[in-house]
Amino acid sequence: MQGLSKTRTELPEMLVLEILSKLPVKSLTRFRCVCKPWSSSFQTPHFIAKHQQNNLKNNNLNLLLKRCHGNTHDDIHYFSQLSTEKGQNFRVKHNIHLPFFKNCWYAPLVDGPCNGVLCLHDAGKAALWNPSTREFKILPQSTVQRPPAVDSTSFGCLGFGYDSQTDDYKVVRFVTNYFEENLDEGLMADWIEQVELYSLNSDSWKEIPVPGVHAYGSPLFNNYVNGFYYWQAVGDSDHLIVSFDMANEKFSTLPLPEFGGTLAQYYFQILDFNGLLGAIFYPREGTDKSFDLWVMNGSWTKQLSIESLPRVHRPLGFWKNDEMFLESSDDELVLFDPSTRELKNLDIHAYRETMQIIAYVESLVPINGRQEHEERIIRRPAGGESN
Template sequence: MQGLSKTRTEVPEMLVLEILSKLPVKSLTRFRCVSKPWSSSFQTPHFITKHHHNNLKNNNLNLLLKRCDGNNRGDIYYFSQLSTEKGHNFSVKQNIHLPFFENCWYAPVVDGPCNGILCLHDHDKAALWNPSTREFKILPRSSVQRPPSVDSTIYGGLGFGYDPQTDDYKVVRFVTNYFGENEEEGLMADWSHQVELYSLKNDSWKEISVPDNHGFGSPLFNNCINGFYYWQTIEGSDYLILSFDMVNEKFSTLPLPQFGGTLAQFYLQLLDFNGLLGAIFYPRGGTDKSFDLWVMNGSWTKQLSIESVPGVERPLGFWKNGELFLESSDHELVLFDPSTRELKNLGIHAYRETMQIISYVESLIPINGRSEHEERIIRRPAGGAVN
């Protein structure tokens, strides 16, 4: 037909980038090959921030499960990537093995996520990991000087967080130095504490002031909330919460909620609950567990109380719509819906108390590390070949 011609409509670049910022990291990684301008755009702070905020806004959560199949020193902890797609019932998509931590006991301990980044550590070994971009950074050994005549050094509580003022990721770590071993009793006669701080921007450690209280407790949940990291601590016979401000690099304390019991009777786990500090309490004994969640918003208030859930051991993390991942008495991963009281077995097993759920949103944030391939990290699809 005459008078008709094909027309080409140019889509504005800003609109293209807006659309691309809503895609998963796996797609963006493939699209880096489309053009150099696209590849460069994906690395700009504006695009990285926009992409992360879109994932937060849409609650695009991913799940990792840390677990172990045995309890001997030769047994290796690994991560399982769980499907979050509808109808897949949190099935295992792939298993991930980290050689850097294979010779460690109960390792790695996981802190985070913080903007999609995890901090993994055991004793003096520490690394940052972005599971979305598959970038892994082994942190340098601490250069902080130890006191003279130290017989041994133990690395204790560690915290990982973000400093928004300097756009820096920081790791704070408690260190205990022991002196003068008593050979007859096999005990250390004296000790001293140090606290050291790692900056990703500087890629180095420095010593900072030691607080009056020593932070402890292994993080079952994410303990970094809005630039503060939280530990349990004890002062005399009183239990408190120790916090560290990632911006001013200062410690402070706050009280526990008046939850109606003692920590001899109840376990306490601190967690990020919708951007606020939460404290979940559950009894140490019994086969029917109850869970009380307290939230700090100027003062402590009880947010949630779940009564008498049969056949479970401990909480592992909240999911969308208030559902709660739990470890069953048979050491299976289960999902509990408080609104219907339905307890769903997800068919995933691990050795007792080795499971940890890590819920995170994807992030393009670089950590100045190396690729998983370079670090010999193995991703193996469930029942399949290495990926």
Template sequence: MQEMSKARTDLPEMLVMEILSKLPVKSLTRFRCVCKPWSSSFQTPHFITQHQQNNLKNNNLNLLLKRCNGNTRDDIHYFSQLYTEKGQNFSVKQNIHLPFFENCWYAPEVDGPCNGILCLHDAGKAALWNPSTREFKILPPSSVQRPPSVDSISFGCLGFGYDSQTDDYKVVRFVTNYFEENEDEGLMADWIHQVELYSLKSDSWKEISVPDVHVYGSPLFNNSVDGSYYWQAISNSDYLILSFDMVNEKFSTLPLPEFGGTLAQYYLQLLDFNGVLGAIFYPREGTDKSFDLWVMNGSWTKQFSVESVPGVERPLGFWKNGELFLESSDHELVLFDPSTQELKNLGIHAYRETMQIIAYVESLVPINGRPEHEERMIRRPGAPN
């Protein structure tokens, strides 16, 4: 400790902080015990931002894999922390179980990451999670008033993003209120839509205006791009994209790319592609898939095409050098390199269509939650893949 204190006096404090901002969160967590000034500095907005920017600059990506091993209520969804050796070999470092979502059938759905934070949700249950600091926050129940005489409530699509003007993290959620009316002894169904918005700063929900479109689909990728969140939507039988600006809290729409097909023939997934909105299309039928990526830069342009990848079902995400994670027809995780056309089986499997890849950079952003262990979250060393 004396040697460390002496070393600190030999270096300007600004340089010390710059060096520390390049370290992993795990190291910084240990170093909080070195001295109170360090502990305080690690919690300042300047240090948090500098640490995150260093990770982005160096492309220090971490991988989580959401998966399930079956299709019954006894087969719980969980997360696997993937470890890479020199960027080549992938293995399961830890398996992470979240008791808060244990009784959910398909959950949790994942939105993000947004500055290293994930939003997990199923039905009316939602939580924020920083897997780097291991902080977990269960969102409070909505305080939005429901219409009178509601028979049931359905929580639909959700979006998660960052308001840079107020330094706030927000969750927007679509809600449908169902009614059953008895007319002439026959039951008739009716419904009223609502949209509610959660603010982390106020830790509360409020009601906002409902857009005149229907949103649908579960995202495989991160749909939060530069302060806006994007959904697939339909209006008067026309397919389009709905966006929500986290700063001004307004909805707007934009058209789909003219990709030369129909959504009856192709799946569509929206994503953040290097800081701009992307749209990836791939065929619904067959196991020899092609993938077309379009990006929005004022107008839609095709970024690239990948032709005829054999034995795969769907895309899961991009890796550091443009490689594409895919789910194989055998429901294993594979990595495809478009430059070499090489398809590499990573030996990691899951029950069909339960896999989701989350690539994120480490973040010190606080979410005013509790440590994982206080929420009974369990991390176990990775078993064989």
């Protein structure tokens, strides 16, 4: 048709970035090659925060399963990426092996996620990992001075979180220093506890004052909640919860819920439940388990009670619509729907008590590390492999 000219409409830059912020990290990684302005924009704090907010708003969760198929020091602990697509039944997409932790007993323990970043640690070794960007950062050795004449040092509880005031990611770690003193009656052991804090901004450790209680336990759930990290703890005469404020770097304590039992009868785990501090209790004995979830919102209130689930060993984590991942007494991953009380076997197995579920939102948060392939991290497609 004559008289018509071709026109080209360009979208405003802000609208383009708004659209791009809704895409998965894999797509954004490819689009960095389109032009330098896009690549630069993807690294700005505003775009990173917007991208994360969109994923949180749409509840776009990813799943990692940490597990092991054996029970000796040489057995390999690894991560499995599970499909979250509808109808995929949480099938294993690929398995991820981290050589940095291959000689560690628990290989490794996992804290987080915090804004899509995980902290992995075992026996004094620690690293940050963003599984979305595939960036991995090995933390430097601590330079905190140990007390004189220490015979040995062990690394205990660790916490990982975000300081929004300084835009910094921090790791807090409890260290126990042991001494042996020769007496006429024989050897006497003594110890001194220290707490050290790592800052990603400074890439260094420093010593901070210890709390007046003893923190213990390995997290099964995510213990980081809105700027605070929480541990199980014991004081002079009772059990309680100790928290660490990532911004002011101070410890504080709060009591356990009055859950109607004793810790000789019940296990309990701390967790983030929809942005609130939660505590889940379940009996130590028996194969028919019940679960009580308490939530702190000014005071402790019972949020959820699930009675008499057969052939269940322990809880592993919550999923969408308050569904729960559980470890069965047959060491299989199962999903429980509280609205129908249906237990769905997912045909994924591991050795007893090596499974840990990590649900995280994709994130572009940089951690100043190296790419997975540079650390020889291996991702193997799970096609044809046994779950």
